[in-house]
Structure formats: structure tokens, C-alpha cells
Amino acid sequence: MKRRIAALALAAALIPTLAVFTSADDTIPYSNSVDWDKFRGENITLNVYNWGEYISVDEGGEDDFDTNREFEKLTGIKVNYTNFATNEELYAKLKSGGASYDVIIPSDYMIARMINEDMLEELDYSNIPNYDALIMDRYKGLEYDPEERYSVPYTVGMVGLIYNTTFVDEEDLGSWDILWNEKYANEILMFSNSRDAFAIACKYLGYSMNTTDEKELRAAANALTDQKLLVQAYVMDEIFDKMTGGEAALAPYYAGDAITMINDNPDLAYIVPREGTNLFVDAMCIPKGAKNKEAAELYINFMCETRTALANIEYICYSTPQREVMDYLDPELASNPICYPDDEILDNTEVFIALPNATTKLMDELWTSILTANSTDPWTIPVFLVGCLGLSIGINVFRARKKKANGQ
Amino acid sequence: MNSRSKLAAAPYLLWMIVFIVVPLILIAVFAFTTSVTCDAEGNLLTEEELSEYLAECEENEVEPELTERTVFTIKNILDVSKYSTVLINSAWLALIATAICLVIAYPLAYMISRMFYTRQKLALMLVMLPMWMNFLLRTYAWMTLLEKNGLINRLLGLIGIAPLNMINTQGAVVLGMIYNYLPFMVMPLYSVMTKIDDRTIEAAQDLGANGWQVVSRVIMPLSMPGVASGITMVFVPSVSTFIISRMLGGGTNMLVGDLIDLQFLGNAYNPNLGAAISLVLMVFIFLCMSITNQLDNEDMEGVLL
Numbered sequence A: 001m002k003r004r005i006a007a008l009a010l011a012a013a014l015i016p017t018l019a020v021f022t023s024a025d026d027t028i029p030y031s032n033s034v035d036w037d038k039f040r041g042e043n044i045t046l047n048v049y050n051w052g053e054y055i056s057v058d059e060g061g062e063d064d065f066d067t068n069r070e071f072e073k074l075t076g077i078k079v080n081y082t083n084f085a086t087n088e089e090l091y092a093k094l095k096s097g098g099a100s101y102d103v104i105i106p107s108d109y110m111i112a113r114m115i116n117e118d119m120l121e122e123l124d125y126s127n128i129p130n131y132d133a134l135i136m137d138r139y140k141g142l143e144y145d146p147e148e149r150y151s152v153p154y155t156v157g158m159v160g161l162i163y164n165t166t167f168v169d170e171e172d173l174g175s176w177d178i179l180w181n182e183k184y185a186n187e188i189l190m191f192s193n194s195r196d197a198f199a200i201a202c203k204y205l206g207y208s209m210n211t212t213d214e215k216e217l218r219a220a221a222n223a224l225t226d227q228k229l230l231v232q233a234y235v236m237d238e239i240f241d242k243m244t245g246g247e248a249a250l251a252p253y254y255a256g257d258a259i260t261m262i263n264d265n266p267d268l269a270y271i272v273p274r275e276g277t278n279l280f281v282d283a284m285c286i287p288k289g290a291k292n293k294e295a296a297e298l299y300i301n302f303m304c305e306t307r308t309a310l311a312n313i314e315y316i317c318y319s320t321p322q323r324e325v326m327d328y329l330d331p332e333l334a335s336n337p338i339c340y341p342d343d344e345i346l347d348n349t350e351v352f353i354a355l356p357n358a359t360t361k362l363m364d365e366l367w368t369s370i371l372t373a374n375s376t377d378p379w380t381i382p383v384f385l386v387g388c389l390g391l392s393i394g395i396n397v398f399r400a401r402k403k404k405a406n407g408q
Numbered sequence B: 001m002n003s004r005s006k007l008a009a010a011p012y013l014l015w016m017i018v019f020i021v022v023p024l025i026l027i028a029v030f031a032f033t034t035s036v037t038c039d040a041e042g043n044l045l046t047e048e049e050l051s052e053y054l055a056e057c058e059e060n061e062v063e064p065e066l067t068e069r070t071v072f073t074i075k076n077i078l079d080v081s082k083y084s085t086v087l088i089n090s091a092w093l094a095l096i097a098t099a100i101c102l103v104i105a106y107p108l109a110y111m112i113s114r115m116f117y118t119r120q121k122l123a124l125m126l127v128m129l130p131m132w133m134n135f136l137l138r139t140y141a142w143m144t145l146l147e148k149n150g151l152i153n154r155l156l157g158l159i160g161i162a163p164l165n166m167i168n169t170q171g172a173v174v175l176g177m178i179y180n181y182l183p184f185m186v187m188p189l190y191s192v193m194t195k196i197d198d199r200t201i202e203a204a205q206d207l208g209a210n211g212w213q214v215v216s217r218v219i220m221p222l223s224m225p226g227v228a229s230g231i232t233m234v235f236v237p238s239v240s241t242f243i244i245s246r247m248l249g250g251g252t253n254m255l256v257g258d259l260i261d262l263q264f265l266g267n268a269y270n271p272n273l274g275a276a277i278s279l280v281l282m283v284f285i286f287l288c289m290s291i292t293n294q295l296d297n298e299d300m301e302g303v304l305l
Helices: A007-027 A067-075 A087-095 A108-116 A129-134 A176-180 A194-205 A214-228 A239-244 A255-264 A293-304 A306-316 A343-347 A357-373 A380-407 B003-031 B047-060 B075-113 B117-132 B135-146 B151-158 B170-193 B198-206 B211-239 B243-248 B256-265 B271-304
Strands: A045-051 A078-084 A152-164 A188-191 A231-235 A250-254 A268-271 A277-284 A349-351 B033-039 B066-072
Touching: A045 A293, A067 A078, A067 A293, A067 A306, A078 A087, A087 A108, A087 B256, A108 A277, A129 A293, A152 A176, A152 A194, A152 A239, A152 A255, A152 A293, A152 A306, A176 A194, A176 A214, A176 A250, A188 A194, A188 A239, A194 A214, A194 A277, A194 A357, A214 A357, A231 A239, A239 A250, A239 A255, A250 A255, A255 A268, A293 A306, A343 A349, A357 B075, A357 B256, A380 B271, B003 B033, B003 B271, B033 B271, B075 B117, B075 B170, B075 B211, B075 B256, B075 B271, B117 B170, B135 B151, B135 B170, B135 B243, B170 B211, B170 B243, B198 B211, B211 B271, B243 B256, B256 B271
Parallel strands: A045 A078, A188 A231, A188 A250, A277 A349
Antiparallel strands: A152 A250, A152 A268, A152 A277, B033 B066
């Protein structure tokens, strides 16, 4: 989900892949189930809003596939492509009404929330034939969009535990409880966003990560407060440097990014704890107020094309929900258990759903108090007050003396 | 003021209204309002009524008809007090950073102001040099320095000193503030001190003032305006910073800037509370500034009389 990835490392890792497979790439034709030329000459511009580093671009390589340029060539529709860094940023942008987009790619729970708040347009799947033809059934009708009305999956992934094999003992692994193991005090990194952090605490305690029960949430908050003494830092993107540089031994993070980190530092390894984990889906949607809904659907269909999806997934290293891509994918990537784990692991996952407002508010409140609980010295307030008092008395005395001196 | 000079000020006036006054009003509006759920007719619903209505809709399988309305409330402001420790913690760290900046910058600025003219330019450029680099990069560089396997600890390791735990502490956050905002303290101090005539100091010495008296009775009072604006320019950004605490404090020391950030880009999107915290922070800063300004004014009068 959060992925302002170190693009260069990723690109470096992918160059051999592309070199081998672009020949196959070129031979994959676009399907002709839709009329790609429908909007040619109408001078339409599509506003696409996606995560950073989340689409195949031309980086100067000989056979690099530039998704948006290919789309422009194929359909004659211009693409105005912009990035966001978090789901919440996307939400705030749309909610404030400051911008108009035609295609957005939020994550599961944000999609559910937007559906709840009537922010998404229903898709006309007859304009997106690739959805029925090519998207794996496993990723259809998930909890965030149970009736399959608003979204088309783009990528999937899960959260796992990244660890440094030189610091972590094999026998401690296997459960989320290692993040509460005192042996690794000050060696643990943790998510700095409340939703992911609470999800891990809930799984550790055996609750659902979508719990709305206040007692369970408070128990999770207590667990996180206990954990804080062992946590070195709460991070998002900083994790790349800290894990590859050996600053920390353990960190939960997203599977696709784990591959990037392991490529940079072979001492790192990845495991999915047995309690299960979070499966996330980033899916393409059309927000309310989109100006070119049909063209946007054409774009979504294009993104599901085998050729496009293959280029994108090889670029971003996440897992694909597109059936045919697996046939063309670099066997090394396709057989990588981090990206494409066994069904057993996949079945033991939960997808985030939108939580009620009261629950998200409580969660953020608890999260704030976790992050501030131990950091404030109890003497801070008295010292601060005395300081302020001293200052104001000082100033007044000073002024009085000055006045007296002047009066003389 | 004549009409022509008024005309010249018009562009800035317009700028101020559009980008300062209007946003301030918006913040105030957000801080004192909240959106509530109403039924289709626009009547306010309590939480119980709402859940009842939703359950009813689900039973009858009809789409619930709800509207949102913005109403006046002071609840946001009251909610801010929940986070008073965050506010005080931020103010405390910013205060330490400001005090240390002042202690470092004061003699430095004095030294620079007494240098030969061309040297002054060079020294000032050296002070400003870090500012040519991006703020984030500078802070990132401190991360690499302070880390467990960072440069400082590796150097210490070479001479056989056990690694120190420097990053992810409050000290690191204060260090980040000092490093990033020190030039803001030096510049106003320098610009005031460079106006102090050498002859004024010589006159004080001729009249029998010793070294300390020259500093306390001539230089200090004359440089007070610089001190006041320096304090403002360091304290205000320090107290509301969020990226420094995240990068150097490891996210374990939440500051008020992080808290505001969380309201807008966090899980619970709550711009009303975010605006309320900003407003409280603004009032707080305003109070602090009024203290420093008083100091400055009184002293100027004292000197003039």
C-alpha cells in the first residue's frame, strides 16, 4: 500500500526480467472485445490518480512499456497521471472536492469507506469485459465490494514479517508474538499508521482485524502500549533504509516491498505468521463526478489487458489478480512464495473493511495516546508551568525596575 | 499615507487577504463546526435514533436517506485538551531548542558583526549554507549520522567506545530543530548587531564600563529586537514541526504537528479537530510572542530614554 519505493533498486532488479521477457511481451496482442478507437479524435483527457511508483513507465530501457503512453497510442485518449502517497491523502483530496478524477486506485478498506459515503460511481462491467474474462475469482466480491459493483482489482498483496537472519533466532519465528519478545527490545520496527498497527495487535491477541468491539480495541491498544517499550521506531517508508542497513531486526511490512528489501540485503527474510495476516487489494474505481466515465472504463479494461498487467506487475513486484499474466510471468517471480504464497496462507487472511466512524475515531484516539503515553516525562508539565510563571514574574520585575530607574 | 503608496501596497494586500486572512477564517470556521447526520428532512438524529433507523432500513431493504449538516460546536476545542500533554511536550522541546539556539547564535552573531566586511559576507554564507540543501535531506542526513550503525557510532567504535543510543530520542528531535532553525536565529541577531556602532561600545568603555557591563548594558539592550524576532522565527516552526519528530524521534514522541497531520491524513479523517488544534496552537504561539514582544518594547524604551 504505502510505496514510495526506492525506484532505482527496483528497476535494477527488473532489468534482466524485462530483457528476457519483452520478446514475449510484444507478441501478446490486445484483445478486441472492446472498441479501442471509440473515443479517438474526441480530444478527451482522463485524470488518473494512482500510488507513486505504481505503474510501468519508460525508464529509458530499450523495451520499457509505458502504460499511459501505450493507452494514448491505442485509444487516442490523453492521460493526465498524478500520484498520491496514502489512501487517506486520496480520501482527503476527494472529500474536500478540490479535484476531479476519472480513475482512482485506492485500497480495499478505503473503497469500502467511499462506497459507504457514496463517493464512487457504479461501474458498467459490460464496458470492462476483461473483468469477467481475466480477473481471478478469488479476488472478486471480497468484503469491501461484496456485490462487485464498484471496483476492479489492480494488485494484491499481504502483510508479513521481515526479519534479519543474523539477529533473529529461527525458533522464535512463526507467530506475531515475536514482536512482543523482549529479547528483541529496541530491534523492532512497527507500522506508524494506526490501521496496520492495530491489525497486527488484533491478530496477536486472536481477534479479527476488523473488530468494532471497544473492549477488544482497548486490549489491542494495551498490547501496543506494552510493545512500545520494545519498539525502536514507528515507520513507513523509512523501513527500507533501516532494514537493509541492519538498523533493526524485525519489521512487519508489505510482501512486495519485502522482495525489494531482500534484493538489497540477502540477510533479510520474510515470513507470514501463523495467526494469519492482512490481504490487501488495490482496485480501480471511478469516483463520483468523473467527467468521462465511459473512457475511464476503457482505461480500466486496458489495465486488465494481459500485456499491460504483465508490464505493470513486473515493474511493481506486487502480486497480480489477473489470471493470464501468470502464464507469461518470469518463472522466478511467479514461483516466489512471497508474491504468490500457497492457498493455505491465502485462506488464512483477512481483508480490511471500512470501520464505522466511531471505531476509526476511537482507534486514532487510542493510537495517539499510545504514541504519547510514555514519551512525556511526568515532570514536564510542572516544570513547564514553573518556567512560564518564572518568565512572567521575571519580565514584570524587570519592567518594574526599569520604570523605577527611569523615574529617578 | 498618501494614495500612491496605498496603491503600491495593493498587490500584497490582495495576497494577504486571499492567502492569509481567508484561510485563517476557514480554520476558525472548521474549528467551531462539526458535521452531524440528519434525516431526510434535516432534523438532527441522536446516535440511538440513527442506529435504529439504519436497522429499520436494513430490515425493509431500503436505502437509508440521510443528509449531513454542519452545526456550530465547541466540542472540538474541548477535545483538544485531551492532547494537552502533546502540546506541552512540543512547546517544551521547542523552548529548549530555542534557548540553545539563542545561546549558540548570540556570540556567533556578535562575532560576525564585528568582523571585517568581506569576512562577514563569507561567515554569513557559511551560516546559510545548510539552507541551500533541502530541509528533508538535511534531516535525513542526521538520521544516517545518529543511527545505531551510523557514522558517529562507527567512529566511536574505532576508538573503543560503546555505541550510544542517539536516534529516536527527544534529544535527537531537539538537535534536529536546532540544526534546521539555527540560521533563523543568527540572521536577525546579526542584522541588529551589525547596526550597533563600534563607537557606542567605545563610548561605554571610555565611561568606565567593564567587559560585562558593556555586554549587559549596551549590546544586550540594543540587540533585543533581534533576540525577539529570532526567538519568534525559531520557536514557531519548532513548535509546529512534524517531520523532524517523525524522522529523528522515531515516531515515538508525537508532537503537535504530527497530531494535526494525523487529523488530516490519518485514519480518522477529522479536519474539524485538526483545525481546532491548529487554532489552539496559534493562540498559544500568539501568547508566547506577546511575551517576547513586551520584553523587546520595554527595553527599547529603556534605551531610548
